[in-house]
Amino acid sequence: MESTLRSCRRCLLPATVPGLTIAESGLCDICLVTPPEAELAQQRAEIRHELERIVATHRDVEPYACVVAFSGGKDSSYTLKLLVERFQLRCIAVTIDNGFLSKGTAENCKAVCGSLGVDHLMFTPNQQFVRKMYGISAVQEDMHAPAAIQRASSICNSCISLINTHILQKALELGAPLVAGGYLGGQLPRDAATMSIRPGQQARPRAALIKRFVRAFGDAARPYFSLGRSDADADREITVINPMLGFAVLEDEILHDIAQLGWKRPRDTGLTSTNCRLNDLGVYIHHRRHGFHAYAFEIADQLRHGLISREDATRKLNTLPEQTDIQWLADKIGVSTDVL
Amino acid sequence: MAELADLQDQIRDFLTKQFLIEFGKDLTDETDLFDAGVIDSYGFIDLVGHLEKTYGVALSDDDLASPDMSTLTGIARMVSARQSGS
Numbered sequence: 476m477e478s479t480l481r482s483c484r485r486c487l488l489p490a491t492v493p494g495l496t497i498a499e500s501g502l503c504d505i506c507l508v509t510p511p512e513a514e515l516a517q518q519r520a521e522i523r524h525e526l527e528r529i530v531a532t533h534r535d536v537e538p539y540a541c542v543v544a545f546s547g548g549k550d551s552s553y554t555l556k557l558l559v560e561r562f563q564l565r566c567i568a569v570t571i572d573n574g575f576l577s578k579g580t581a582e583n584c585k586a587v588c589g590s591l592g593v594d595h596l597m598f599t600p601n602q603q604f605v606r607k608m609y610g611i612s613a614v615q616e617d618m619h620a621p622a623a624i625q626r627a628s629s630i631c632n633s634c635i636s637l638i639n640t641h642i643l644q645k646a647l648e649l650g651a652p653l654v655a656g657g658y659l660g661g662q663l664p665r666d667a668a669t670m671s672i673r674p675g676q677q678a679r680p681r682a683a684l685i686k687r688f689v690r691a692f693g694d695a696a697r698p699y700f701s702l703g704r705s706d707a708d709a710d711r712e713i714t715v716i717n718p719m720l721g722f723a724v725l726e727d728e729i730l731h732d733i734a735q736l737g738w739k740r741p742r743d744t745g746l747t748s749t750n751c752r753l754n755d756l757g758v759y760i761h762h763r764r765h766g767f768h769a770y771a772f773e774i775a776d777q778l779r780h781g782l783i784s785r786e787d788a789t790r791k792l793n794t795l796p797e798q799t800d801i802q803w804l805a806d807k808i809g810v811s812t813d814v815l
Numbered sequence: 816m817a818e819l820a821d822l823q824d825q826i827r828d829f830l831t832k833q834f835l836i837e838f839g840k841d842l843t844d845e846t847d848l849f850d851a852g853v854i855d856s857y858g859f860i861d862l863v864g865h866l867e868k869t870y871g872v873a874l875s876d877d878d879l880a881s882p883d884m885s886t887l888t889g890i891a892r893m894v895s896a897r898q899s900g901s
Contacts, residue, residue, distance in 0.1 A: 493835050494832055494835055617852060619852070619855065620834065620852055620853055620854060620855040620858055621834060621835040621836060621852075621853065622833065622834045622835050622858060623855060623857075624835075626857070639856075663857055663860075664857065664860055664861045664864065666860055666861065666864035667857065667860050670860060673876060675876075675880060676876045676879045676880050677856055677859065677879075678880055679849045679859075679880070679882075679884065679885060680849050680854060680855055680856045680858075680859045681856065682849070683847075683849035683850050683852070683855075684855065684856070686850070687852060
């Protein structure tokens with residue numbers, strides 16, 4: 476029998492999530508099939524073992540073994556630290572400047588890369604294109620696969636697509652066998668902790684994405700989302716690693732460790748981002764449109780793994796951006812708040 | 816080993832729940848699920864992981880790039896073929 480509870484008593488996922496059922500026990504159907512902590516710990520250990528195996532074969536690659544999607548936020552900063560200090564990889568950190576990075580982000584990028592001795596690239600895509608992409612993503616409801624609403628807001632999903640593509644483009648250009656992201660559980664499937672891909676193998680979803688984005692954003696979108704400039708590129712094997720999926724680290728531990736690298740928390744990025752000011756607009760629109768917080772799945776996963784307190788989770792889920800901030804951000808991407 | 820029709824029903828159930836879609840008027844068993852915007856690159860990883868774990872099959876690079884992987888009918892046919900070792 477279904478419960479009348481408004482959210483799962485364990486992970487706080489709300490009943491407004493499409494397809495989610497909350498049983499009479501008060502647990503959602505995801506919590507009901509989540510293994511006990513000992514088994515989750517075993518799964519994380521297996522991911523770490525697989526990461527060690529992959530990394531061992533690439534440790535000596537020059538100039539770079541790994542291109543890291545480095546937003547300058549807390550999770551990617553911690554990921555970079557793990558890759559350099561624990562896994563001893565030669566990394567290059569790549570940041571996409573979307574025009575909405577907090578002022579503190581550039582300083583954090585410099586501090587973290589400086590402390591870890593890592594080369595850093597900042598890529599600034601055409602800002603007219605980026606704002607158009609954000610503006611259309613904010614108002615057009617079918618920009619992404621229906622299930623993508625579980626991962627992030629529509630604005631963030633478009634941005635993540637651009638970032639992921641750029642990181643793969645950079646790995647192909649530099650001959651790096653690995654790319655890494657700082658994604659957490661709930662942001663993507665756990666199967667994505669380590670995955671070998673060939674651009675040619677993902678040709679069908681990639682072609683569909685390019686077609687959809689070119690239709691929505693115009694021809695200017697093509698170079699930002701295309702891969703595999705040659706047959707050789709299409710056959711190149713690249714291994715994507717998301718090491719955070721193999722570790723259970725409390726947010727406070729992450730903040731403590733990256734503070735040692737000179738990272739400071741920006742004050743202007745809301746409760747759920749530590750690098751981007753536009754994130755709040757995505758959170759606001761997502762909540763209005765779908766009836767749940769864009770970070771609900773990420774926070775739910777952290778609760779199931781015991782990585783966040785119930786109090787902090789509740790505070791994040793219940794704090795929505797201020798209307799004045801929304802107005803300012805909407806203006807910046809040329810969208811009227813009347814249509815949001 | 817599941818019969819092809821049963822297999823297709825099981826995969827339909829998975830797609831419906833996992834990708835928040837309904838098969839019916841707009842989506843048929845022959846719809847290209849990539850072109851229809853149902854499966855993106857993360858969804859593809861999810862789908863392949865599910866098929867390999869649930870049905871004990873190993874899908875090669877060529878299998879993943881095959882047009883069969885675009886439709887429900889094709890996916891069921893692919894899994895059935897790999898289960899039978901062809």
